[in-house]
Amino acid sequence: MSIIQTSEPSAPRKSALPKAAGKVATSFVVILTTLLGLMMITFTVGRMVPADPVIAVIGDQADQATYDRVYKEMGLDRPIYVQFAGYLSDVVRLDFGQSIITKQPVSTDLARVFPATIELATLATIIGAGLGIPLGVIAAVRKGTWVDHVARVVGLLGYSTPIFWLGTIVILVFYAHLGAIPPGGRIYLYDEGIVQARTNFILIDAALGGHWDVFRSALHHIIAPAVILGYASMAYLSRMTRSFMLEQMRQEYILTARAKGLGQRPIVWRHAFRNIRVQLLTVIALAYCGLLDGTVLIETVFAWPGLGSYLTSALFFADMNAVLGSVLLIGIISIAINLLSDIVYRFIDPRTR
């Protein structure tokens, strides 16, 4: 705040950047407290588990002396804030403990499964934004016509459809009856191991290596889950786009443009749409975070080897280290995406300076 007060009012151009930087600094403080809160939640959840963590390590056959020793070794006799500090320092060093199922550090597992989820969520967002934004714009421009009603129904259905069920029905129709898509997974088994893993994004790796058959195989697998997730975010994006556009179309500069004799197309796209791009960016970021919810269910349905499948199988086997690691990672991604959209928003929208 001090930066803002000392800057000269007569030099608005120079003060714009430090002021934005000051705001970014404030939002970093906000982020830090949010992260701390996030870890408090995961720490609390970890302690709420009814199973005794000591028994989980030594088994229920061990004698009392062993129990007491391990109890001390695990630091369970220390005060709760010391335990929390220990948890914090573990998390900061990316040590989420070991997974019971894979017998590997949770952080290693997460690094392996995470790119698959990002790949799916990103493609879904591209599909959702690519369809939802034009639909929202058209619905706003033709408010009250059949296009608007169709957009509204499509949107409401997207809000109301249980995504795991839609996935199952798509498998039933497109795999079982039409044979158009594979039943699940990321690539065909016989394509496994051909592509050299560089980024762990299978589409990118296949394209980099020039393995176009694997690329097609991967595309074949990703298309159904990505379209279903994309549909869910399309519903949200078209609805938000519509209300943003309606707000712009009411403004007087639109009337001015009309009076100048500008055609409908330039008015809509070059005037009104230009002004909602920044707002849309924030909404797309929110939609992306929302997709992380959807991936948990859709990955389970399509056996997509990502974070969601990892989380649900960990839940099934009560593998709490893996569960908490995944949950924390998803929380951190959500915060990071929102922070990123916030920063971009502040820098590209002159009105927020």
Place this chain on the structure above:
Amino acid sequence: MAKSGTFSNLHDWLISEDFTSARQARLHTVYLGWLSLVANPLAFAGFAVVLLLVIVAAFAPMIAIHDPFAQDFAMALQAPSAAHWFGTDEFGRDVFSRLIYGARTTLYITILVTVIVAPIGFVIGATAGYLGGWVDVVLMRITDIFLSFPSLVLALAFSAALGPGIENAVIAIALTVWPPIARLARAETLTFRNADFVIAAELQGAGTGRILLRHIVPLCAPSIIVRLTLNMSSIILTAAGLGFLGLGAQPPMAEWGAMAASGRQYLLDAWWLTTVPGIAILTVSLAFNLLGDGLRDIMDPRNG
């Protein structure tokens, strides 16, 4: 317009604006709301489905033609027929009857979550907005932390820790639903915070609790009711998602999400097992969305 005498009189009494009592004025507002709800076909359809859900849940034992828990392996995986309208599941249980009893589970979860969440969200949001200062900062910071999680993931984490079961699912869902309510209550409270009638009440010596309950609640209520109605749709979807992952209601209880999940194993032989409960979830969730949209036009036009 040949209306029967009493109804026409009642209509005139309700529509008249020369109120003779406070009760008439209140009923007048409700009646006008009802008329505009009926005039909006989509919202009315939503209302009708929600009403149907309530009736079905209330009279489940009379509507269900079979015992929803009676197993009969000789009758397992029967296709829909006159005896079993939606077929039978892998234990030979009647899917239609389980669907009817599932309405109870859905309604139970939805109502319980809403009843828990509404006062908590309101108290946190209104207190933050009314008191301001560091109370506001701290309460909204906590709210934002909960908001920063995708809601299903947070609900998953809590139900994983609490263990499976319908009550734990309710708690887990409630923990993810209150933050948007608190945000809304805070925003609404801020618009009334410095209104003359609040200051007048303060000058008369009313305490914080009295001002919140007697003056802020009635004004925030419409927009919060609208939001709660829209929320019911996402509560239903989250509950179904938890049930699908085996974390919600436990067998043999009938729950639509769990029914759809167990039907997945027999997807190719018995499509009805997954399809029917899914359509039920979709219909009810859509109904709450339509009703909420309609209610917003009637009760809360500012936020439309």
